[in-house]
Amino acid sequence: ETGVTQTPRHLVMGMTNKKSLKCEQHLGHNAMYWYKQSAKKPLELMFVYSLEERVENNSVPSRFSPECPNSSHLFLHLHTLQPEDSALYLCASSQLAGGYNEQFFGPGTRLTVL
Amino acid sequence: QQQVKQSPQSLIVQKGGISIINCAYENTAFDYFPWYQQFPGKGPALLIAIRPDVSEKKEGRFTISFNKSAKQFSLHIMDSQPGDSATYFCAASKGAQKLVFGQGTRLTINP
Numbered sequence: 240e241t242g243v244t245q246t247p248r249h250l251v252m253g254m255t256n257k258k259s260l261k262c263e264q265h266l267g268h269n270a271m272y273w274y275k276q277s278a279k280k281p282l283e284l285m286f287v288y289s290l291e292e293r294v295e296n297n298s299v300p301s302r303f304s305p306e307c308p309n310s311s312h313l314f315l316h317l318h319t320l321q322p323e324d325s326a327l328y329l330c331a332s333s334q335l336a337g338g339y340n341e342q343f344f345g346p347g348t349r350l351t352v353l
Numbered sequence: 354q355q356q357v358k359q360s361p362q363s364l365i366v367q368k369g370g371i372s373i374i375n376c377a378y379e380n381t382a383f384d385y386f387p388w389y390q391q392f393p394g395k396g397p398a399l400l401i402a403i404r405p406d407v408s409e410k411k412e413g414r415f416t417i418s419f420n421k422s423a424k425q426f427s428l429h430i431m432d433s434q435p436g437d438s439a440t441y442f443c444a445a446s447k448g449a450q451k452l453v454f455g456q457g458t459r460l461t462i463n464p
Contacts, residue, residue, distance in 0.1 A: 272451075282397070295451065329396050335449040338448075339446060340449050341385075341399065342452060343399065344398065346394075346395055347396050349394075
């Protein structure tokens with residue numbers, strides 16, 4: 240595997256379900272991100288992890304819970320979601336080392352909440 | 354101050370024509386300006402990027418033009434092809450800080 244991978248690629252869940260999205264980066268980067276992409280807000284930053292510490296949480300509802308166990312893996316735990324949470328969830332990674340934030344994206348998980 | 358405004362929202366160009374997408378920013382501290390290309394069902398992929406010390410960067414048919422005084426930058430796609438049909442996002446950041454993305458432009462190249 241190369242680059243940034245995400246699983247599952249598609250997920251359908253009910254409002255009472257609990258599920259998790261997984262992201263893995265094979266680039267040796269030290270920062271990882273979760274974005275939500277929907278028709279209303281094309282690329283909405285949700286969470287940022289730098290060196291496994293959460294450094295940004297953009298007022299995301301608590302029904303979304305991120306976890307970064309190491310620099311290569313990032314999870315987004317989902318529970319009691321709403322239909323308006325249906326969107327494409329994108330993971331990205333970058334190497335934050337005195338330069339610029341060149342981010343590499345995964346293919347995304349298409350989430351549908353019934 | 355943190356916004357990046359992108360236009361147009363959608364663009365239709367004939368095959369062989371020039372596609373032009375524009376972005377404007379407010380934060381003069383931004384020093385990195387990438388463009389991302391996204392095909393349906395895929396994540397955004399870095400296409401080309403520029404730093405403010407140059408006014409233009411060209412990679413194949415793709416060119417970024419950068420106007421520091423006007424706080425604007427644009428993507429030009431020369432000899433546009435149907436395979437270029439995608440959504441394009443501009444972005445900006447200061448150093449290693451988070452990227453601020455534009456709203457995206459859906460480009461359609463008619464054969």
